[in-house]
Amino acid sequence: MSENFEPNIVAFLCNWCSYAGADLAGTARISYPPNVKVIRVMCSGRMNPSFVINALQQGADGVLISGCHPGECHYMEGNYIARRRFTLIKKLMEYIGIEPERFRVSWVSASEGEKFKNVIAEVTEDIRKIGQMKQLKREV
Amino acid sequence: MRNIQKIIKDGARKAVARDDVKYVLGWTPGYGFRVSPFFARTAEDTERLIFSPLCANNLTIYLTLQEKLPLPKAAALDKRKIALFVKGCDSRAVIQLIAERGISRDELVILGVPCGGVIDISKLEAKFPQAIKVEAVEEGEKLSLKVDGKSQEIPKEDILLKKCSLCEYPNPLIYDVLLGEEKQKKTKDYQGISTFEEKSPNEKWTYWGDKFARCIRCYACRNICPLCYCDSCILDKLSPQWIRRSVNLSENTVFQLLRTFHLTGRCIGCGECERACPMGIPVGELNRKLEKDVRELFAYEPGIDIEEKSLLSQFKPEDSEDFIL
Ligand code: SF4
Ligand code: SF4
Ligand code: FES
Numbered sequence: 001m002s003e004n005f006e007p008n009i010v011a012f013l014c015n016w017c018s019y020a021g022a023d024l025a026g027t028a029r030i031s032y033p034p035n036v037k038v039i040r041v042m043c044s045g046r047m048n049p050s051f052v053i054n055a056l057q058q059g060a061d062g063v064l065i066s067g068c069h070p071g072e073c074h075y076m077e078g079n080y081i082a083r084r085r086f087t088l089i090k091k092l093m094e095y096i097g098i099e100p101e102r103f104r105v106s107w108v109s110a111s112e113g114e115k116f117k118n119v120i121a122e123v124t125e126d127i128r129k130i131g132q133m134k135q136l137k138r139e140v
Numbered sequence: 141m142r143n144i145q146k147i148i149k150d151g152a153r154k155a156v157a158r159d160d161v162k163y164v165l166g167w168t169p170g171y172g173f174r175v176s177p178f179f180a181r182t183a184e185d186t187e188r189l190i191f192s193p194l195c196a197n198n199l200t201i202y203l204t205l206q207e208k209l210p211l212p213k214a215a216a217l218d219k220r221k222i223a224l225f226v227k228g229c230d231s232r233a234v235i236q237l238i239a240e241r242g243i244s245r246d247e248l249v250i251l252g253v254p255c256g257g258v259i260d261i262s263k264l265e266a267k268f269p270q271a272i273k274v275e276a277v278e279e280g281e282k283l284s285l286k287v288d289g290k291s292q293e294i295p296k297e298d299i300l301l302k303k304c305s306l307c308e309y310p311n312p313l314i315y316d317v318l319l320g321e322e323k324q325k326k327t328k329d330y331q332g333i334s335t336f337e338e339k340s341p342n343e344k345w346t347y348w349g350d351k352f353a354r355c356i357r358c359y360a361c362r363n364i365c366p367l368c369y370c371d372s373c374i375l376d377k378l379s380p381q382w383i384r385r386s387v388n389l390s391e392n393t394v395f396q397l398l399r400t401f402h403l404t405g406r407c408i409g410c411g412e413c414e415r416a417c418p419m420g421i422p423v424g425e426l427n428r429k430l431e432k433d434v435r436e437l438f439a440y441e442p443g444i445d446i447e448e449k450s451l452l453s454q455f456k457p458e459d460s461e462d463f464i465l
Contacts, residue, residue: 049401050374050382053394070457080455083464087437088404088430090463092397095337095429096352097345106465119465135345138390 007127010060011036011120012051013108014044014079017068020110025117032117033124036064043067044105045078049089052103056136062102062127066119069107079107098135101126144191144253144278144320148225151251151319152186155223161249165202165224167195172271173261177202191225191320192276193283196258196301198410199224200233203243204369221247227255228323229303231312232408232443233366238314239446240406242369252315254323257296257304259283264299303411303424313444330432333425348393354419355392357385361413361423362399367406374398400426405434405451408443 013019019040025032041047044067052063065086073079086105094100104126106119152164166189168178175194180186203222211217226234231252237243256278265271268287275286283296297305310323336344359375362368374382375395383398384391400423407427414424434440437460440451 050398053397054382057390057394070461077455080457080459081452083459083461084438084452084455087460087463088433089397089401091433092400092404092426092430094341095344095426096348096393096397097341097343099341100463104465105463122465135349136390136393138384139388 005128005131007035007061007124008059009036009062009064009120009123009127010039010055011064011066012039012041012044012047014046014067014074015040015042016074017072017110018044018066018106018108018116021066021108021112021116024110024113026113028113030113030117032120035124036120043073043075043078043082045073045075045082047082047085049085052089053093053136056098056102056133057138059133059137061131061133062104062123064104064106064119064123066106066108066116069109072109096135099130101130102133147319148191148251148253149186149189151317152180152189152223152225153183155249155251155317156180156183156186158223158249160220161223162218162220163222164189164251165199165222166251167191167197167199167225169274173259173264173268173274173276189225191253193257193259193278193296194261194274194276195227196261196412196415198227198230198233198364198366198412200226200230200237200366200410201364201412203234203237203248204366221249223249223251225251225253226312226315227253227258228307228309228311228313229255229408229410230366231314232309233410235314235446236367236406236408236443237369239443239448240367240450242367245446250312250315250317252312252318254311254318254320255304255307256310256323257300257307259296259299260301301411301415303409314446330428333429333432337429349389351421352392352396353389355387355395355421356419357387357392357395358418360416360418361421364412364416365403365407366410366412367403367408368399374402396423396426399423400430403427404430405438405440406442407431 047065055063067079090103104123108116155161156164164180166178167175168188170176238245271287273288277284282293285292306328307326308328383395411424
């Protein structure tokens with residue numbers, strides 16, 4: 001890998017838990033790698049797999065989706081329903097040869113600022129190791 | 141055993157004679173080894189119908205392709221049913237369509253034909269490149285072929301489509317009339333897929349990248365799929381445009397990822413996508429991969445029960461989530 005490769009990560013955070021968790025990390029002055037670009041979605045159930053794939057096409061080296069813990073979704077079942085989708089799109093991407101590290105999912109609650117930091121650190125490190133996204137990156 | 145050709149012609153004639161049937165959808169000989177879909181509207185037409193191991197076409201697609209023109213003033217809606225022939229795999233497409241409310245059960249008369257497997261005609265075309273007039277008759281494990289007057293026997297197993305050598309549902313799972321004798325089930329395994337899963341990302345991408353690079357985006361694989369029937373498809377939409385129209389590795393790959401994903405828990409493995417692809421891309425393998433996962437992870441199989449809810453609209457709290465941080 002090139003020496004100065006900085007991973008570019010897009011994180012889709014649900015409004016009610018993970019976004020608040022990230023906010024808490026901020027107000028508590030916990031520092032985490034600056035490689036993530038956060039996009040707020042109302043619920044992890046809002047995530048369509050095409051969002052993930054599109055981000056990887058447009059230059060993201062990895063995508064993280066984070067939502068409320070199972071059973072705690074603001075909309076009751078959003079994350080349960082989404083979980084099946086995440087599992088399957090991940091399996092499919094891995095089957096064609098996209099590294100498992102490129103697509104991650106986590107559950108982070110509004111009180112888990114520390115966990116949010118750890119997740120970001122882990123995801124960033126893993127992607128730093130495997131380098132740039134090549135398979136899906138758009139040519140122009 | 142009575143002659144299967146006679147049985148299916150009789151079945152079709154009875155169906156077309158019904159007042160509540162518009163037409164019978166079946167197979168008729170085409171050019172060379174090809175078989176064409178055929179709409180029989182009269183008793184005479186039904187004489188042209190056949191069933192043989194060359195009838196690979198899944199006719200279910202014509203249910204959703206039906207043209208529904210606006211009605212002229214004061215004209216009554218034609219509420220007559222469509223009668224169609226289905227093999228085992230085709231019947232699952234019909235079940236899945238009904239389960240998804242893509243079509244309603246009472247719009248159909250289903251003529252089931254047990255099937256001993258259909259043939260990969262590309263293998264035959266390689267053997268007989270000049271064939272024009274062909275007759276194929278199934279005789280147990282052999283296929284007896286009459287190519288332009290000359291007879292020949294070929295062991296069926298060598299020339300079957302891959303999905304047919306592993307077919308669990310040779311007998312239609314839904315029908316109004318069953319024409320012919322039930323066939324022996326085979327066992328399905330996902331060996332090829334399990335072996336491929338073991339490879340490294342690099343090896344996998346070398347294989348698939350090469351395949352996707354060949355895609356010319358004719359969309360034949362989508363168009364032929366009995367379960368790709370949305371009025372508005374993500375592939376045609378310009379706003380938002382999730383997939384660009386340029387034909388290159390990135391867009392082609394994304395197209396196949398999304399096509400496969402949209403069929404998760406819905407694809408019934410008829411293999412038509414693969415058969416239609418002019419570039420020989422094994423797109424059905426992607427569907428089989430997810431079919432395997434869906435079975436293993438969620439114990440779910442589409443196209444079996446018309447009351448079944450769709451896979452992705454339900455969940456179990458204990459669904460596996462070992463990859464989630
Ligand atoms: S994806 Fe292919 S195998 Fe599955 S239902 Fe559609 S045409 Fe048949
Ligand atoms: S049928 Fe084959 S070439 Fe045509 S769009 Fe599908 S994969 Fe591409
Ligand atoms: S609101 Fe957080 S996952 Fe649904």
